[in-house]
Amino acid sequence: MAILITGAAGFIGSHVAERLMARGDAVIGIDSLNDYYSVALKQDRLARLRERYGDLFRFAQVDFSNHVALDAALTDADITGIVHLGAQAGVRYSLENPRAYVQANLVGHVNMLEVARARKGVPMVYASSSSVYGGNETLPFRVEDRVDHPLSLYAATKKADELMSETYAHLYRMPLTGLRFFTVYGPWGRPDMAMWIFTKAILAGQPIPVFNHGRMQRDFTYIEDIVTGVVAALDNPPPDDGAEKAGGSRAPHRLYNIGNHRSEELTKVISLIETACGREALRDYQPIQPGDVPATYADISAIQRDLGFAPTTTIDVGVPAFVSWYRDYHGA
């Protein structure tokens, strides 16, 4: 018996694997180890899991957008739950390489729904994104809000994943939970995200690009809080009782925001990184980038009510924790 995690070599996937194995669950991790960012970082995350958990962790390098390879990798697997976190992530890259998003996030998502369907009743938690809220101006964002105007193809694929999941939950009565993550950060994070880019540049004495002239707000969510929410969702699949669920479904399908429920000025985060690095940033102010949204802020009342989710890490604690890990990892 094992939990299947896709994107297990990724930032969030490797942390979820760690938490599940720490409580004794066996994990089957799959990941294509693509080179969207450092493959060495992905390998290091896997090496750490192997070292700590030995036989509890099984890993297969497989591309889940190839259903033949995916099914072959899972033939003898006894799966009791699925956490589908693998995806082509990143808003800006979706303007450069849209096909990567179609392949991983649309074809790949259907393949994962099929994996779940073939294992009747096995719950699946999957990653959506705060970017589905697009240019919505009413803050905080609520799961009941309309989300029909994505500003990037990345966001459109995540919204499409929610829609396809709704159909599967309706037709096949599969327990599915979609989590709209809000700017996740922390140790073992992603090199394409602002916190990593800023820390790297500040330590190297190089300028940091500050978009929208610094008028950016994000609901920054610490990785350990995210993992707590993912595991709570996995442990509490939606019942098939016909009642209306978070996000509006009457099928066994819930949608939750999972954020810190605080919208922070990007400038405050930069100050915290400066303090943790012991150096001042050189700010290079630039206009907002195409596809980007100026502000995000999660209403988390649905996940609070259903799963008791309550984030505990503020950026005052989380940012120094990230910088400290970054410096250790790079010897910087």
Ligand SMILES: NC(=O)c1ccc[n+]([C@@H]2O[C@H](COP(=O)([O-])OP(=O)(O)OC[C@H]3O[C@@H](n4cnc5c(N)ncnc54)[C@H](O)[C@@H]3O)[C@@H](O)[C@H]2O)c1
């Ligand atoms: N980190 C955030 O702030 C954030 C915010 C919103 C949503 N999300 C979503 O959460 C999930 C996890 O994000 P993350 O930050 O850990 O990203 P990540 O890029 O670190 O991890 C994703 C992993 O998926 C793997 N992958 C991609 N395509 C694959 C394929 N076709 N087959 C197998 N593996 C594949 C990649 O190699 C990578 O290791 C993603 O779905 C992402 O879109 C993340």
